[in-house]
Amino acid sequence: MKRKLISMGVISATLLGFSGIAQAACTTTTAKDDLTDEQVVELYECIKGELREGYASLGDEWGTAYPEWGVTSTVPGGVGNHGSRFLMTFVNETGFAEYVKFADEGVKMPVGTVIAKESFNVSKKGQVKKGPLFFMEKVAAGEADEFGNWVYSALQSKGKPMKIKQSFCHNCHGNFEGQDALGYPEEDYRVKVAAE
Numbered sequence: 181m182k183r184k185l186i187s188m189g190v191i192s193a194t195l196l197g198f199s200g201i202a203q204a205a206c207t208t209t210t211a212k213d214d215l216t217d218e219q220v221v222e223l224y225e226c227i228k229g230e231l232r233e234g235y236a237s238l239g240d241e242w243g244t245a246y247p248e249w250g251v252t253s254t255v256p257g258g259v260g261n262h263g264s265r266f267l268m269t270f271v272n273e274t275g276f277a278e279y280v281k282f283a284d285e286g287v288k289m290p291v292g293t294v295i296a297k298e299s300f301n302v303s304k305k306g307q308v309k310k311g312p313l314f315f316m317e318k319v320a321a322g323e324a325d326e327f328g329n330w331v332y333s334a335l336q337s338k339g340k341p342m343k344i345k346q347s348f349c350h351n352c353h354g355n356f357e358g359q360d361a362l363g364y365p366e367e368d369y370r371v372k373v374a375a376e
Contacts (some may be wrong), residue, residue, distance in 0.1 A: 199233055206223060208223060208306045217369075219371070220266060221256070221265040223300070224266065227300050227308045230310065231275060231298050231310055232247055232298075233334050234310060237336075238336060238339035238340060240335055240341070242294060246270045246296035248361070249271055249294075250273070250279075250371075251268065251269070251270055252269045252274075252280060252365055253268065253369040253370055253371060254369050254370075255369045256268045256300070257269065259366045264301065265299040267297045267298065267314075268299075269365055270295070270296045270297075270298075271293065271294070271296075272293065272294045272295075274291075274293050275289050275290055275318065279293070279362065280370070280371060282364050282367075282370055283359065284358055285358040285359075287358065287362060288360055289318045289362070291318050295315065295317075296314070296315055297314040299313070310337035313335045313355075316349075316361075317331045326350075326368040327346050327347075327349075327354075328357075329339055330353065330361055332344050332349035
């Protein structure tokens with residue numbers, strides 16, 4: 181299943197409340213591994229506008245829409261996979277309610293679920309660096325059976341599609357078999373959603 185691209189002009193940095201001055205301030209004197217949750221959130225708030233502007237700049241449908249999806253954590257995920265980047269995860273309406281159950285076993289995400297992960301990193305010099313926007317799309321049986329019916333894709337920080345090797349992504353996500361290949365945010369940072 182291929183995603184449709186929509187025609188859209190570049191979103192103005194002014195509309196997003198972002199300026200070049202703010203970007204210059206996206207630095208820290210604290211080593212990446214020593215950052216507190218508050219410092220990570222502050223760095224994320226500093227870079228967030230530029231990330232979103234970049235991902236949407238070429239009109240990608242998901243790269244434009246994902247900020248309106250449900251957010252799954254209160255703090256960008258700690259450094260782990262995805263190139264040791266910090267991640268902020270969003271899930272579209274189709275899959276959000278199931279995702280935020282954060283179940284360990286028996287998870288079956290609905291077809292049409294799309295998960296987006298913003299990413300950023302912090303260099304040894306303390307500069308915040310934009311990362312790719314990663315996607316997982318749940319497709320129908322027969323479309324990507326060897327990958328648990330997930331299709332992986334990504335956008336570079338300037339909105340250009342990245343080449344993704346499906347097996348590379350699924351080699352990690354496949355380790356979460358009972359969770360339908362979902363690597364959830366750290367437990368302490370998961371959003372709390374009231375039961376229906």
